[in-house]
Amino acid sequence: MSSDIPPLSSAPPPVIVLVRPQLGENIGKAARAMLNFGLTEMRLVTPRDGWPNPSAGPAASGADVVLEQAQVFDSVAEAVADCAHVYATTVRKRGVTKPVVTPDEAATAIHASAARTAILFGPERSGLESDDVALARTIITVPINAEFGSLNLAQAVILVAYEWSKRIALASPPETEMPEPAEHEELEGMILQLDAMLEAAHFFYPPDRTPVTKRTLRTLLTKPGWSSQEVRTMRGVLSALAGAKRSKAPRQS
Secondary structure (H helix, E strand, C coil), X not given: CCCCCCCCCCCCCCEEEEECCCCHHHHHHHHHHHHHCCCCCEEEECCCXXXXXXXXXXXXXXXXXXXXXXEEECCHHHHXXXXXXXXXXXXXXXXXXXXXXXXXXXXXXXXXXXXXXXXXXXXXXXXXXXXXXXXXXXXXXCCCCCCCCCCCHHHHHHHHHHHHHCCCCCCXXXXXXXXXXXXXXXXXXXXXXXXHHHHHCCCCCCHHHHHHHHHHHHHHHHCCCCEHHHXXXXXXXXXXXXXXXXXXXXXXX
């Protein structure tokens, strides 16, 4: 059986390098994006507000392991010194003559190599500078709206991390067990109960439209695939409404 996604690989996960990140919140959000897709190694190059940053933890929403293990470096060159392959993420090529790939193509290459890989992400306001891009061997560019090429830091990280994660075994979200659908007799009882209440309320008017209106209501009520619990709940609602109406009705003297 053929597939567009290559078999699962055992290549080392890429290192995510945030170059001169500005806000602690964005570092935390990037950590959250990383851990969602199985990446844990973050490196920071001269974060503007220093490190650790108290604003990062709340924004990470539980991705504490990424923040706790984050390393800080004084330069991009130091941050990627142990990596054989370095990718720079940028919307603009900045006049640098280097191979340009999509996140999917980069993920394929990363999984095909046994060497360590680093992926550079620039500061929020300006992105990577030309000197940063010059340290990379390959540029990752996301196909994006040419008239609005604005991704925030966490969005950029999550796009790349997601493509990488498709080649590893991540657990799927747990399936929600759906309730058994109600038997027709239960559903019919609810419909007849509603019909009777609407008849008493003189809802069906004019009389010659009654069959069509009832058919429309029946179609509506049989569409969702009601469970037994839902039918019982709805009938309880109808009974409560009927009881409230009776209690408000004027008494005959």
